[in-house]
Amino acid sequence: TLPAYHHRVAAAVHSVGKVPLGIKRKGLRIVVTGGAGFVGSHLVDRLIARGDSVIVVDNFFTGRKENVMHHFGNPRFELIRHDVVEPLLLEVDQIYHLACPASPVHYNPKDLAIVVGIGVLNCAYKTNVVGTLNMLGLAKRVGARFLLTSTSEVYGDPLQHPQKETYWGNVNPIGVRSCYDEGKRTAETLTMDYHRGAGVEVRIARIFNTYGPRMCLDDGRVVSNFVAQALRKEPLTVYGDGKQTRSFQYVSDLVEGLIRLMEGEHVGPFNLGNPGEFTMLELAKVVQETIDPDARIEYRPNTEDDPHKRKPDISRAKELLGWEPKVDLHKGLPLMVSDFRLRIFGDHKEGAT
Ligand code: NAD
Ligand code: UDP
Numbered sequence: 225t226l227p228a229y230h231h232r233v234a235a236a237v238h239s240v241g242k243v244p245l246g247i248k249r250k251g252l253r254i255v256v257t258g259g260a261g262f263v264g265s266h267l268v269d270r271l272i273a274r275g276d277s278v279i280v281v282d283n284f285f286t287g288r289k290e291n292v293m294h295h296f297g298n299p300r301f302e303l304i305r306h307d308v309v310e311p312l313l314l315e316v317d318q319i320y321h322l323a324c325p326a327s328p329v330h331y332n333p334k335d336l337a338i339v340v341g342i343g344v345l346n347c348a349y350k351t352n353v354v355g356t357l358n359m360l361g362l363a364k365r366v367g368a369r370f371l372l373t374s375t376s377e378v379y380g381d382p383l384q385h386p387q388k389e390t391y392w393g394n395v396n397p398i399g400v401r402s403c404y405d406e407g408k409r410t411a412e413t414l415t416m417d418y419h420r421g422a423g424v425e426v427r428i429a430r431i432f433n434t435y436g437p438r439m440c441l442d443d444g445r446v447v448s449n450f451v452a453q454a455l456r457k458e459p460l461t462v463y464g465d466g467k468q469t470r471s472f473q474y475v476s477d478l479v480e481g482l483i484r485l486m487e488g489e490h491v492g493p494f495n496l497g498n499p500g501e502f503t504m505l506e507l508a509k510v511v512q513e514t515i516d517p518d519a520r521i522e523y524r525p526n527t528e529d530d531p532h533k534r535k536p537d538i539s540r541a542k543e544l545l546g547w548e549p550k551v552d553l554h555k556g557l558p559l560m561v562s563d564f565r566l567r568i569f570g571d572h573k574e575g576a577t
């Protein structure tokens with residue numbers, strides 16, 4: 225006989241969208257760590273909408289209550305302020321593990337200590353390692369399925385282009401970015417250890433650059449920087465010569481991929497990203513076209529160890545998850561701009577074009 229987990233998942237998954245009006249499907253109990261953040265909050269919206277019970281675990285380091293406030297009062301929603309580097313006891317069916325300081329301005333432990341007033345050691349690396357260990361321990365104890373949101377950064381400054389999941393990467397283990405990329409590589413290792421050694425059901429997603437509404441306004445990532453700068457009538461800061469490339473994925477495509485991965489039968493890793501590749505100067509141009517054709521460009525020195533190019537090969541996700549992104553940059557950017565405009569200017573039309 226199948227374990228209880230499989231019955232619950234099968235009942236829940238097969239009934240999505242097929243339940244006749246008036247008949248309730250059996251929901252899952254799902255924890256989303258980092259659920260008050262950008263990606264997590266969109267994932268939570270989808271899980272709540274399909275009838276599951278969701279517990280968000282977040283220390284609000286880069287996340288915001290505002291991202292999930294619309295679920296307050298829903299008995300199927302719970303929010304716990306908790307740092308995942310501390311152990312946590314919960315009874316759940318699935319764990320989406322997203323908690324991680326995910327932006328470059330938070331990589332530097334000294335900055336991190338200043339920003340949140342905590343010990344220097346408590347940086348991205350500790351969250352990726354100890355936090356992931358704790359969530360795997362939880363998954364093992366309660367027999368939950370565990371999904372890790374890893375990153376395209378595990379490929380480092382890639383010597384293979386586009387990147388396939390079989391590529392082992394080119395990462396500087398002692399560089400300024402290593403707490404993030406080596407942290408995620410270790411998190412992947414731990415995940416596979418618990419899978420092989422303790423039989424935990426695991427899934428690994430390698431996420432490529434993602435943008436959309438609710439992104440942190442000032443966390444230093446390129447899309448949020450350019451959009452906020454153009455709206456505020458500030459110059460767009462292009463680092464280096466602007467010829468480095470990234471591939472930008474709209475958040476709803478990512479959420480669809482994460483759910484398909486969790487519900488599917490394959491461990492992964494799976495690249496989840498949009499293969500549409502842009503140089504930073506091309507991105508700046510799309511932002512100008514979307515917000516302000518007069519926005520100026522200002523060149524700044526590039527950051528250390530910046531990957532020169534990045535583009536996902538998504539054949540594996542296409543074949544095994546039946547997934548591919550649907551929203552291209554020209555369609556997705558305006559959706560993000562409306563959200564940023566509202567958050568920067570409130571209801572006033574000041575600065576709006
Ligand atoms: P985000 O910063 O908006 O969300 C991360 C969330 O984790 C925040 O709510 C933050 O408060 C929380 N958090 C951080 N440390 C924590 C801790 N120790 N305990 C509890 N909560 C903690 O970032 P995001 O873009 O939504 O990223 C979500 C996940 O996706 C991250 O794991 C990130 O590494 C991964 N990812 C994102 C991208 C992207 O382009 N957005 C790309 C690759 C990977
Ligand atoms: N853990 C947790 N919640 C649980 C079970 C475990 O936070 O429900 C933590 C536990 O404190 C430990 C980590 O997960 O630090 C790994 O747990 P595991 O049982 O695999 O390892 P052990 O405790 O045997 O070292």
Ligand code: UDP
Binds near residue numbers: 328
């Ligand atoms: N970047 C830029 N201007 C900015 C912020 C970033 O030109 O204001 C560049 C950065 O140097 C990198 C690219 O944009 O080459 C993507 O940076 P981001 O931090 O968004 O993502 P990641 O480097 O993690 O892929």
